[in-house]
Amino acid sequence: MLVPTIGIEVHVELKSKAKVYSNSLNAFSPEANKNMTLIDYGYPGSLPVLNREVIDMALKVCLALNCKINKEMHWDRKNYFYPDLPKGYQITQQDTPIGYDGYLETEVNGKKKKIGIERIHIEEDTCKSIHSIQGTKLNFNRAGVPLIEIVSKPDMENGEEAKAYAETLRSILLYLGISDVKIEEGSMRCDTNVSLREEGSDKLGTKCEIKNIGSISNVARSIDFEIARQTKLLEAGETIKEQTRRFDDSTMETVLMREKETGNDYRYFPEPDIPYVILTDEEIEAVRKELPVLPNELKMKYRETGMSELAMNTVIANPELCAWLENLFTKVNPVITANLLTGDILSYLNKEKISLSDTKLEQSMLQDLVETLDKKEISSKQGKEILEILLTKGGNVKEIRKERGMEQISDDATLRKMITEVIENNPESVEDYKAGRDRAIKYLMGQIMKASKGQANPAKVNTLLVEMLQKY
Amino acid sequence: MTNYLDLSVIELHELLKKKEIKPIDLVEEAFARIEERNDNAFITLNKEEAIRLAKELEEKEIDNLLFGIPVAVKDNILTKDLRTTCASHMLDDFNPVVDATVVEKLKACHAIIIGKTNMDEFAMGSTGETSYFGPSKNPWNQDKVTGGSSSGSASAISSRSVAVALGTDTGGSIRQPASFCGLVGLKPTYGRVSRNGLVAFASSLDQIGPMTKNVSDNAILLSVISGRDERDLTSAHVEVPDYTKFLNQDIKGMKIAVPNYYMSDVIDEEVRSKVEEIIALLKDHGAIVDYVDVHHMEHAISLYQIIALGEASSNLARFDGIRYGHLTERYDNIEDLYKKTRSEGFGREVKRRIMIGSYVLSGDNANIYYKKALKVRKALANSFAHVFENYDLIIGPTNTNVAYDLGTKKDDALKSFYDDILTIPVNMAGLPGMSLPVGFNHEHLPIGMHIIGNYFEEGKIYTLASFIEQQLKLDLKPKEGKTC
Structure with a gap:
């Protein structure tokens, strides 16, 4: 029997104000080479400066993923030649990742599964190469954008587990507010490592790395395809070659990119331009205090209220709705609140392609409405009517009821x-x-x-x- | 031709203040002398701009010692709109869009940049001979090397072509040429002076420092260029004193250590006996001088080859022809572009050092060589620290010998490193070190003495150096046309 071993490396773009090693703006710009400084350009004589905000953001992730923290850390240079790498090296953390030895808890088919985190480190993104008939052009807007790389332990055995890991990780990162985590836009990038070993054997098989996985559902699909491909080869008595493959979402197959030769030689050495960074216990605790309640914790809390799984998952997947629910949670019936948020409110937002803050609805209005519904002073149909008014025009629930003849007769x-x-x-x-x-x-x-x-x-x-x- | 540039910065300042001379007089003298000497001390002259500035300054109030003073800047320090080549074909057409922090500071003082001085290519060498633009000449004797890598700055000060100059020192590149050309050269404590805008050779060792005719000028220049810079994270949050306050102080009771390693048989006898003379002089004036052991100094060359060249191989990776610098004319693909551009752009010594540096960081070598070297480096620093628990300063010769003939070491890569066996340990430990002229050998070539201080104690170095300078009263101006 062959057993798959799966590990995932996730790169996440942090949405800090400035880039990681320069004070250049970290933002999307339609204009090429708009957000760049001489540091991002690898100009002779320029030196990296370290953006403290990035360290705090990375620290949040480490704490949320139960990692140990390297309180004394340095940066390292990873040396290689490529046109999108202006300095000829990437400044990363090889020896002292900010976080290591953590874990994440997820659910697979209703069962809890704990997946280990090997390490989390801070590094910089490269330029974007734009290839055309005239040649290759470079856009430095992305050069030096802060990344964290989250490396899992090889604790997963199938596509479903890997997908659950990626989903949970994504929702946690979203909750921490440190990244847009949009796989489609590249702010979250998943590379998976898949190998097969004989059951009962400790010896891991030769692994293949899959890149270019464009969505979370493709995480599962690409892995399942790769497991099947490797199984077929091994069963036919062939050997697996160490390869980098990419997922082709038109054929749903993994395709060979390159054979791995004698491991890349990145000539790592400690970055002499950035002194050691010391994190004190006080600094770490200050960041820990700022951590929001994380999705897995929220789920347990919501389940106790009797909220439906659908409403629960929808609200958790949408931090803005969740923030409202959290604010009203102890004030009014959370089940009714969640139903309104994930029902009529969300469909209105989706239809109008706006966010809650763009509507006229305020939290106090929603609170009144839920209270009125909870006391059964109005029907759910009336509630719907009032909600629509609140979303488009705002107002006072009591007054709307008066205007619309929705006052209750209790005499x-x-x-x-x-x-x-x-x-x-x-x-x-x-x-x-x-x-x-x-x-x-x-x-x-x-x-x-x-x-x-x-x-x-x-x-x-x-x-x-x-x-x-x-x-x- | 006038000889104002024979004077010290303070003397020039007095003349300027009394309106006996104008900045333009100094600028004109500088360019006339450079032309007359023809020492190949400069790669690029800033003639038009310097003259324009000098005239502009006539309208301004003289508010500091460097006002209107002609300075030279080593060509690995960025100067806005003034070509900065690192003495390499790779950058022979590179016009920076910014000034280095030290240049900003000089400009803020209204010092006048006369030009960019010649050097070993990318500061790799100790004779000035690896320059793409050819070696500079030693004003003491045209057949001798100036030393390097700050060859042009040393030559220009020695010939009195400018008042003061900036050099850079990674393994001895300020002190060794200062010693060979009879001037005062100081490598500050690592972190004393911002490296922002210095084209990096070995980032953990490089420091910019003053090269001057006398100790006072040196202290004045260091006071101006020092200080924390948010653009260089390795620059120190240590207050900058007025270093001139340390001049002309008593040395009675000063405790001075002489490492046995610095006085071994490897050192030329004349150099050694000159240092011994100074030791006797210091003792006569109440200083306490002891011979001590500083461990691990003997590993300096190995440490240098591993750490400095490892870092250099990475620092020079950015010169790929894509964004700036030399780009080969024809190439088939990106690999070919890199190979041709870098093969053509870099000289032999630079390529040799990139190869050695890449090798020591490659695969398992990083552990075998690099990580081990970092440990030895730390042990060496501790060994120095141990000495400084009991002593104010360490002294010895700057070099094993005086300036030698041009061409002597051209084809012996290893031999040229050995020039630096006494200076490299100071860079490895990050300590401040000065070369001070203390006399001449039988050929009338200058001999330099090394004064090493504890971290950020440049002040003590200046105290001792100014004392010795006053005692010796040497004539440090090379005699015209003299070739002994």
Whole structure:
């Protein structure tokens, strides 16, 4: 029996204000070579400066992924020649990654799975090469953009586990607010390593690295394809060659990029231009305090409220909605809040392609609406109507109800009069009720609500109706 | 021709203040002398701009000692719109868009940059002979080397073509030529002077420093160029004193160590006996001088070849012809572009050092050589630190000998490293070190004495150096046309 071993290397672009080794703006620009300084250009005589914000961001990730921290760290040069690498070396952390030996907990088919994190280190992105018939052009906007590389331990055995790992990792990074983590745009890049070994053997098989995986679902697909490919080869008595392959999403196959020759010689050595960075316990604790509640923790909290899995997952996948839910969590019914957020609100946002902050809805308005719904003072249909107004125009829930005639009738005398009228007009239902058929009461309730244009207090109507029927 | 540039910075400052001379007089004298000497001390002259500036300064108030003073800058230090070649074909058409931090500081003082001085290519060499533009001449004797790599700065000061100059020192490149040309050269503590804008050779060793006719000029220049710079993370957060305050102080009770290694048989006898004379002089004036052992000094050359060349192989990788510098004319692909550009752009010594440096960092060698070298380097620094627990300064000869004939070591790569056996340990430890002229040999070639201080204690070096200078009162101006 062959058992797959899978490890994942994830590169994440950090959205710090400045680049990692220069004070150049770290932002997208449609204009090429707009966000660059002489440092990013590898100008003679220029020296790297270290952006402290990047260290704090990386530290957040390390703490969220339960890593040990290298409190005394240095940077290293990784030397190789390539046109997109202006200095002829990349400044990275080889010997002293900021974090190491951590883990992440995820769920695969309802079962908890703990996946080890080997190391997390800080490095810089390269330029972008733009190839055309006229030749290759370089865009330095990306040169020096901060990256963290998160290397998992080879703890996964199939595509599904790898996908769960990538998904959970992505949601955690999103929650930390340190990156856009958009695989499609390259702010999160997954490379996977796949090898097969005989069951019971400690000796790992020869691995192939898969690059260019353009989405999280392709993480699973590419791995499953690769496992099948390697299994077929091994079963046919062939050997696996160490290769770098890329995933082709049109054929859903991995394709050979290059054979790995005698390992690359990057001539690593400590970067002499950046002195050692010492992280104190106080600094680490200060960052730890700023950590938000992470998705896996949120899930446990939400599950206790009886929230549906769908609402839970949707809200967690959307930090803005989640922030609202978190703010209202102890104030009003979280299940109703989550349902509104992930239902009508989210579909409105999607339709308009905007975010919550672009609407007229405010948290206090949503709080009133949930409270009103929770007290059953309005129907869910009315709730929908009010929500639409709040989203587009804003306003006060009470006033909208007044304007729209959605105020509740709770006055006994008025209600009794309405009930009497309905009972008298529906003698057959009264008969049914007396014969012990429950649906009669539902029908009568419906008639009363209709007659009151939905304004009657349903709880009160129910009590009064039963009382009056018994006397009838 | 006038001889104002024989004077010290303070004397020139007085004349300028009294309006007895104008900056333009100094600038004109500088260019006249450079032309007359024809020592190949400069790669690029800044004539038009210097004259323009000198005239402009006539309208300004003289507010500091370097105001209107002609300076020379080594050609591996960036000067905006003034060609900076590193004495290499690779950069022979490179016009920087910025100034190095030290140049900004000189300009802020209204010092006048006369030109960019010749040097060994990318500061790799100790004779000036690896320059793409040919060697500079030693004003003491045209057949002798100036030393290097700051060959042009040494030559220009020695010939009194400028008042003061900047050099750079990675393994002795300020001190050794200062010693060969009879001038005062100081390599500051690592981190004292910003390296921003210095084209890197070996980042953990490189320092920019002053090369001057006398100790006072040296202290004045160091006070100006020192200080923390946010653009160089290795520059130190250590306050900069006015170094001239340390001049003319008593040396009584000063504790001085002489490493036995510095006085061994390897050192030329005349050089050794000159240093011994100074030791006697210092003792006579109340200094306490002891011979001590500084361990691991004997590994200096190996450390240099591993650490300096390892770093150099990486620092010089950026010269690929793509963004700046020499680009080969015809190439088939990117690999071919790199090979041809770098083969044509770099000289033999630079290529040799890149190869050695790449080798020591390659694969397992990084552990066998580089990481081990870092440990020995640390041990050497500790050994120095141990001496400084009990002593104020360390002295000895700067070099094993005086200036030798041009061409002597051209074809012996290893031999030229051996010039630096006494200077490299100081760079490895990151300490400040000065070469001070203390006399001449039988051929009337200058002999330099090495004064090494503890971290950021350049002040003590100046105290001792100014004392010796005043005692000796040497005539350090080479005699016209003299070739002994």
